[in-house]
Amino acid sequence: MLSKLKFLLKYTHQYRWWYTGGIIFLILTVWTSITIPGFIQKTIDLIAAGRVGNESEFHKNVLIIVGLAVGLILVRTLSRILIFFPARLIERQLKGEMFQKLASFGKDYYDKNSTGNIISRVNNDINGVRMITGFGILQIGNILLSLSLTPYMMWKLSPMLTLYCIIPMVVVFFIVRYGMKVMVKNTHARMDTLQMLSGKIISFLSGNSVIKSYNIYEHAENKVETDNISYYEASLKISWIRSFVIPLLGNLGQILKIIIFFVGGMYVINGKFTIGELTEYIAYAALLAHPIMGLGWVLTIFQQGMVGISSIQTIMDRKGTDDDRKALPESKKKELFKEGIRVENLNYTYHNGDKPVLKDISFSIKPGQIVGITGKVGSGKTTLIQCLNGYLRPGAGQIFYGDIDADSIRSEDIRSVVNTVSQEVFLFSDSIENNIGLTSDETIDEKRFDDVIYKSAFADELLRFPKKGQTMVGEKGIMLSGGQKQRISLARALYTQGELLILDDVFSAVDTDTERFLIKQIVENYAVKSMVVISNRVSVLEKTDFTIVLEDGKMAAIGNHEELLKYSDFYRDIAKLQQEGETKKERQ
Template identity: 75%
Template sequence: MFSKLKFVFKYTHQYRWWYTGGIIFLALTVWASITIPEFIQKTIDLIAAGKAGNESEFQRNVLIIVGLAVTLILVRSLSRILIFVPARLIERNLKGEMFKKLASFPKAYYDENSTGSIISRINNDINGVRMITGFGILQIVNIILSLSLTPYKMWQLSPALTLYCVIPMVVIFVTVRVGMAVMVKYTHLRMGTLQSLSGKTISFLSGNAVIKSFNIYNYAEEEVQHDNLKLFDEGMKISWIRSFIMPLLANLGQILKILVLLVGGLYVIDAKFTIGELTAYIAYAALLAQPIMGLGWVLTIFQQGMVGIDSIQTILSRKGADDERQSLVKEEKEKLFESEIKFENLSYTFHNAEKPALENISFTIKPGQIIGVTGQVGAGKTTLINCLNGYLRPEKGMIYFGKKDAAEMKSEDIRSVVRTVSQEVFLFSDTIENNVAFGSEKAATKNEFDEVIFKSAFREELARFGQKEKTLVGEKGIMLSGGQKQRLSLARALYTPCELLILDDVFSAVDTDTERFLIKQIVENNAAKSLVIVSNRISVLEKTDYTIVLEDGRMAAQGRPDELLKTSDFYREIAQLQKEK
């Protein structure tokens, strides 16, 4: 609990002057609220006395009540503005920190946590923190001030009647507290079910094409319906408890008014109370009911919010892939690929795998070289380039950029040298122009947009679009074909110059003529200082200085294309098959 309160204080302290102003205006709000019944009492007693000559005092009291009411409206509004605004700012900051932290996590984290679960944490858990730092703080201060000043005013009027009022308040509070504990239990279960439902919904929507292809609508519907019904049941249990608790809280003011009217009325009959004092006491009883009602909400908000904070702390306290690595200075970055990139007995095993995906891979990439990587499906080609571009992080002593060990370098330093066009193309729901320029904000130099569109063989397609480069590609590039998406992704990589360009099977979705054009523009015209091309197309591999053949994560052969025809069975077989075609 202490760590969670410390977490809340860390963020609220940044906006301490906002909260200080809000608390001051909240104190003025409570002061105005408890002062108004005093003048109501005096005014009603003047009316009850019915004496001539009291008109001026009566009018003065009415004006004071009006003035206090206007003041109450003003200071109450200001108190909410000064407390709710920093709560929204904290929410904004937390979402930014969460996204930055999530972006720093390695692949293993996303293998263990579904997208729906992560989205649910970002939305629901951070909303819980916002409620604590906004409505929660407002109500806590309001409750403390109200339960300090209002009972004092009531005690001044009648200690005995005040004790009568305490009894129903205590009974209702205890009942509500028990009900809240049960409600929070089901709220925790509901949050877990909501995360599961979010994950399945996103998964099924993303894989809609697969569901259609295999005709598994019933399976998808049953899975979603199971979590949906579970969420409904847990939500109904919360609603049942709330339907019992909320009327108790809502009617607490009415119960106190009836009690005050009953006992206070007897006091008036016995001449122990005036009509004005009874009216003021009823007003105080109504004011006392409000913080008690707020207390129930505060308990719920804090219990739910603390669960959210626990979830947020789990993410923020987790170390990112590069947290313990030092950034390189500009001069060191510029010299990373001055001599070579060297692989020395590279081995890599995924966190959830039993055997290595790569084992004892050794070769060197020198500036100006074109390196090919080929092999059967599952041979480890993509794993190899993901080790090279820093997406996967092997152990120390396996990959060197010059004399720098890649295991000790930050991913952003590695990617200042290496640019990758992966086989898993991702386009944002934005214009073609913005998709090409994505990630180039900090680039020192940029190529011309028209130039990279031409080199990626996308010029003719772009001309056919009505809005040209302003055309929206839709979510994940849904408006484009597979080949168009791949070439647009290639244009993005070519937009900012790099020293080492990795092309992971980018020719797989294009026709022969387009392939020849791309080879000429990228390979023969030196689109980058060096190239690593992952492909099983001989027409592409023939342009390399030497090619690596992978088999079950091991290097089965390496050499120039003409050498591999003699030393590699796999290379020879695909060359023969493609020649026959």
């Protein structure tokens, strides 16, 4: 609980002057509320005393009541603005910080946590924090002030009647406290179920085409239905508790009125109270009932919010991949690839694996070189380039940028000089132009945009779109083919000038003619300074300075095209197969 309170204090302290102003106006709100019943009492007693000689006093009291009522509207509105507004600012700040934190995590985190689970935390849990720092603080202040000033005014009128009113309040408080304890337990269960449900829904929606292809609608529906029922049952248990606790709090005001009418009525009959004083006491009881009713909502908000904070803290307290690494000075960052990359005895095992995926890999990439990587499926090609671009971290003493150990460099600094076009292309639901210029903070340079569109073999197809570069690609680029998405991704990498461009099997999604054009524009014409190309196409690999052949995570061979034809069985086999395929096409 202490850590959660510190978490809340960290954010609320930034807006302490907003909250201070809000509390001041809240004090004025409560003071005005408890002042009005006194004038109501005087006015009613004046009515009871008759018209003669009381008209001016009566008019004066009515004007004061109207003035206080108008003032009450003003101060109450200001108290809510000054408290609710920082709550929204905290929500915005938390979402920004959580996004930054999530972006700093490595592959191991996302292997264990689904997208739906993360989205549920960002939306539902942060919303709980907003409710605590807004409505929760307002209601706490309102309850504390009302439960201190209002009973004091009631006590001044009649100590005994006030004691009668306190008894049902204490009984209700203990019943509500027990109910909230049970509700917290069920809220934890509901939150866990909601995260699982969100994960399944997002997974099934993303894989909708697979579900349709294999006609497994019933399987998907049953999976969602199971979690949906669990969520429903947990929500129903919470509703059962609320259906008992909330009405109990809501009817507390009616219980107090019954007590006041019975005991206070006897006081009026016996001459201990005037009609005006009884009315004043009822007005105070009404003021007291409202914060007590709000107590139920506050307890609900706080117990849900505290559960949400626990969930948020699991993310915020987790160390990011680069948290212990210092950012390079701008001068060093620009010269990071000046001497190239050196790989020495690289070994890598995935966090959930039991054996190395890469074993004893050693080579160097010099500025200006084009390096090829080839091998069978599962030989470790993608793992190797992900170690080079900082997405995977193999450990100290294995990869060096010049004389700097890559293990000490932040991923952001590595990727400032290394651009990667991966197998899994992702396009944002935006225009083609914005997808290509995504990494640039400046406005799109039309000349540069046209140049990278041409070099990525997308110029002719772009002309076919009615809106050209402003064409929306849809969610994850659904409006485009696999080859089109690949080339837009390639154009994005070319638009962002880096020192080293890594192409992970980019040519596999294009036809032969497009492949030749891309090879000429990117490889032969040196569209970038240095390049690493993963491919099994010999037409690409023969253009490299040297190619690494991987087998079972080990370097089976390294050399240029002619050398590999002599010493690598795998390279010789794929070269022979591709040559036979081309010969067959020419005959046809």
